[in-house]
Every structure is written in structure tokens, then in C-alpha cells.
Amino acid sequence: MLKHLFTPLVVGEIKTANRIWMAPLTRCRAGQPGDVPTELMAKYYAQRASAGLIISEATQISKEGQGYAWTPGIYTDAQEEGWRRVVRAVHEVGGKMALQLWHVGRVSHHLLQEGGKPPVGPSAVRAQNTKCFVVLPDGTAAQVDPDTPRELSIEEIKRIVNEYAAAAKRAIRAGFDLVEVHSANGYLPNQFLDIRANQRKDRYGGSIENRARFVLEVVDAVCEAVGRKKVGVRLSPKGVFADMTVEGSLESCLYVASELGKRDIAYLHIVEPNWAGGQSLTDEERKAFRKTFPYVLTFCSGYTAQMAEMAIASGIADAIAFGRLFIANPDLPERFRRGASLNEPDPSTFYGGGEKGYTDYPFME
Template identity: 45%
Template sequence: MASLFAPFDLGPIKLRNRVVMPPMTRTRTTEGDLPTDGDLPNAMVATYYEQRASTGLIISEANDIDQSSHGYARIPGIHSEAQIKAWRPVTERVHAKGGTIFMQLWHVGRLAHSSLLPNGQAPVSSTDQQAVGSEVFAHGPDGRLRFMAADKPRALGTGEVTAMVATFAKAAANARKAGFDGVEIHAANGYLIEQFMNSALNTRTDQYGGSTLENRTRFLMEIVDAVVAEFGPGRVGVRLSPFGKYGSMPNDPLTEETFLYVVEQLGRRGAAYVHLLYELLPDGNMESATFEARHLDHAMLAKARASFPGAFIWCGGFADRETAQASLDTGLVDLIAFGRPYIANPDLVERLEKGWPLAVADRSVYYTRNGELGFIDFPTYAEETAACNAA
């Protein structure tokens, strides 16, 4: 069986190991000089990713493809020249350490609040149904940032959906200019793309409507085709969260059918990988990382495996070497993503490989405006040991 620490060929890219740092929102951006600049990664962000460059693959935090996608405050984007320029030092420093980094592209769709959108406009979606029960980090009536209910969206017109495909392609082109090795399309967690794929939510009657499987997935496939044309085969991944309920997603009786069709179609289109994510619970925790039949059973994953020539990344609750290696040993996945452990362990790969203890970050520092605190102030095990010996 393949070792967690063995190299892996991801299309044209050779990864140094099979450990992945998945997208994690950290809200540490800096506002641009102009409203159209959007939020920008800064020197701290560059240090943060550089510190973690020993992982096989870094997938950046989610990036807005357009101002209409700005559903959460202090989230970076890739739709302005200022953002392209600001991301370049990040990719340069990761590459200088021998790392590989993809950018995650997203549009939140109905999971947004008008206070963060241009001219206070309503969020857009496949539907006009509000994500009742879901909250986003936005500006309250007093102008202060807080968690607020997602606003009622308006359904995109057919022409607007087609135009959004081009917006994804432009964002991918911008990511390439910023030096990223590839991009991941976020089609999970109840965001815009999944709002189209869910058969219970998508009740449209146009070519992107929920009446047929091909129509419900057309938006994603057109995006993948456009982005692969921009970046090339083997450099585009897609994140999926089958059976997930995050973002007030209704139960979809056609989830398995949709999942298997999407995976097969992604293989035909030259996607590098499928990134499988367990659903996020209301408190932000992940479910167990074990393969549970009520989510994705082995038979279903085996079917997906047989139809997709690319790699599978598994993400969701991994916190030690043993469970990660056991999941690799099933032969159903190729790469393992560790989320929260990467917050407090910039040298996570080395700690896992050598059996060193893992540090644990306090949840209160996950999202903060206190500069380096809880972001780039976590020492490596070697630094920690040296400090203890010097004391």
C-alpha cells in the first residue's frame, strides 16, 4: 500500500507526499485601496502558506471570483489586478520552499448578505429560496461585523448563468497570472454550484434547470470546461460534499445518481482530482473521518473510482497518521487532507512522519483580527524543542 509520505503524480505535477492542506478560511486579509480591489492577502498570509509548504499540496482558502461572490467579510478574491499582485508573493514563497499550491475558486450564491455586495444588491442563486437557518459573517445595521442571516436571493437569468461561467474562467486566468499551479472549483457546502446541482432546490425550467441530470450539472460542467481550457488538463480539481446539509441544503433523493454522473463527467473533462468533504456541522466541526455507509459507502466510492482516472482527496476530521494511512490503504482515495491540525502545526508532515506530538490551537484564534495571534505564531516542533532546551 502507498505510504502517506510517498511522492504522488498529480497529472503533470509531482507532489512530494500525499498530505494535503485543504482550504481553510482564516479572515486575515487587508482591505484594498479601492472598493473594486476587494480584500487582499498580505505579508502575514504569505508567511502562513510558506510555513506549511512541506505538505504535498496546499489548496488556498476560498477566493471570490467576482464582487457578487463576496458572501463573508475578510475573504480574499482573484477578480482584481490588486488581488493578482497581492497573491504573487504567496505563490513565490511556497515555490521557493519546494511546495505546490492550488487556488480554490468559489461563488457563495445565496449564502451572502447585501451589506457585503456591490450597491447593497441581493445575493444571486439558482433559486429565489432563502437559505433559512444559515448565517454569514457580514455588517450589521451598526456597521460592525457579526454573524447575520443570509439574505433572500434572486434567481440568475439564463444569460447571467452563462456569463458566470466566463467569470470563473477569468478568475482561473488571474490565478495562473498570480503563479498558482492549478485551481480547485468549489462545488460543495451548499454554495452556488451545489445550489444548481441539488434536485430539490433547483426548480428552474431553463437549460440549467432541475428537470434533468444533465441540466442540473450543466453549470458545473461548463465551468470545468472553461477552466480546463484556461489552465490545462491535470491542473483543475473539484470539491464535492455529497449528502452534505451545510448551507441549509434540502435532502436530495438523487444525490448518488448526481455524484456518480458528475465524477464520470469530470474524468472525461481532464479534471486532476475530486476532493471529497464530509459535511460541516452547525458548529463548524467535521464529522468522523471514517467511511460511513450513510455518507459514501465503499461500493459507491468504488463505482466512482472505476469511472474517474484522476485522484481522490479525502477530507474530514483526520487528526493522526494511523487513520489517514488506514484510509489510504482502502485503495479508494489517493491523498489525505488535514484541516484543523494545520492551524497549529506548520510542520505537520514532519510531525506525522516522525511521530512527534501535535499542537492544538484554541478555537478562539481561528478567526481573529489580532494580527499574528493564532495565525503565524505557532512554532515548529524543532523550534519548540529548542526553546524548551534553552529555558
């Protein structure tokens, strides 16, 4: 029995039909030129609308915020219109959807940047052991090392905070129910939190309060733009993806969680480190988030239906997000309900391409 997973949940101003959320999943299939959401993307998301809440793939808030070819944006009219069609398709079949707001910071390459400039970061510290995905001048796609970033000035930080707010406004105008500030997995807000990526000596670096300043300014600007009840945040305590440091990470994420708790936002979404080679969080660590953040709390990474049911039954989580299982199983909640077998995801079709490995995973008979 998965009673808890199938209990509706109030998230900000909406009610989700169940607590089985679809995690944000980059699929690199946006229309070109212009990184515009397509009809195929609308079909993919609508297929998965039985999730209590779909969180969109990470979506860059500006050209500067892009670190991989063919990821969608939310900073042009064409992108907004493309997303409007996606969300309409999801709503038409009864789904709910959040847009994940994304700035990759230093995890980018000059081939993805306007005028071939270097990417930006809190400090000029290059990300190691991670790749960007670019289209080379000869038209072939390639995985490349990120460039050494250029340190952001205070003025530029203000500009980026405003870009998050503008992108959030576009998302809500396009029909999204919520937005999620992506402060996980080694991208710009996470880089500010990180003790190695952030070497700043000003008010954005050093102490936990200073390292958390950027993400909290972003959250405040987004709340101001669209209303706090439409805002979620994703954090990755102890995450190692994209060269993040385990040391100090739990403490800084708990600090951010406690600050978010004061802000009465819609939800907090914790990605556990195990999906990218780190260790799972302990129950103790999960409970620390529960204690710190009094609103809807979601965890993600390596969960099965039974683990999710237990996490919710125990009171640690309100919902659980599933990533790879949703890639391969468009009807995941129904499969869970019936205890049916699951399709296996095919990693070779995760990023880029067309229908294969995207909209052709079979539904149950």
C-alpha cells in the same frame, strides 16, 4: 509506518512530495480595503509548505461571489499581485499550491454586494440555518442570515461562467500550480446540484444532467482557460453545510464525477459530510467515486494519519487533505512522520484577526 502517505504523487503536470494535502480553509484575514492577500497570509502558507499540496482558502471570483467579510478575491490586479507574493513564498520553500475558485451564490447578504443588491442563486430560495459574516454600517462585524437570493438569468449564468475562467487565468498568471473549482459545501455550483436550492424549470434545473450543467460548464470554461491538467474540483456528497439536501446528493455528485472522469482533469476532491454535522461516507460510497473517477482522488474530513494511510493503501484514495490539523500544526507531515503529538486548533481564532491562532502555532522542537 506511513509509507503510502510519504510516496510522491503526480497531480496533473506537477509532482507532490507526499500525499498529505492542506485542505482549503477560510481564515478571513485579507487586507482591507479590497480583500487583498497580505504578507501575513504569505507567512502562514509558507509555514505549511511541507504539505504535498496546499489548497488556498476559498477565494471569490467576483464581488458578487463573496459571502463573508475579509475573504480574499482573485478578480482585481491588486488581489492577483497579493496572491503572487503568497505563491512565491510557498514556492521558495519548495511547496506547491492550488487556488480554490469560489462563488457563494445565495450564501451572501446585500451588505457584501455591490450597490446593496440581493445575492444571486439558481432560484429565489433562501438558505436556512447558515450565517454570513458582514461588517455593519457602524463598523462592527456581525453574523447575519443570508438574504433571499434573486434567480439568475441564463445571460447571468454565462457571465459567471466567464468570470470563473477569468479568475482561473489570473490565478495561473499569479503562479499557482493548479486551480480547484469549489463545488462543495453549499456554494453556487452545489446550489445548482441541490434539489431544494434549485427549482429551475429551464435546462439548469430538474434532471441530474440539468442540475449538473452549471458546474460542468464552469469546469469546461476553466479547463479551456488554463488547461485541464491544472484543474481540480471539490464536491461534497451528502453534505449538509449551508442548507444542502442529503436526498439526491450522492447520485448527483457521482454523475458529476463520471463526467469529470471523461475530462481527464488533474484531481477530484471529496469532502465527507462529517465535518459539518453529517455522517461519514461508507467505504462503499467512497469506492463508487474511485470507480467513477479514474484520476487522482482525494478525500477530506476527520482523517487521522493512520486513517489516511489505510485509505491510500487500500487503493480508495490517492491523497488525503487535512483541514483543522493543518491550522494548528504548520509542520503536520513531519509530526506524522515522527508520530509526534499535535497542537490543538483553537476555533475562536479560525475566522478573522491577526497572527494569533494563525501564524503563532508552534513548530516541533
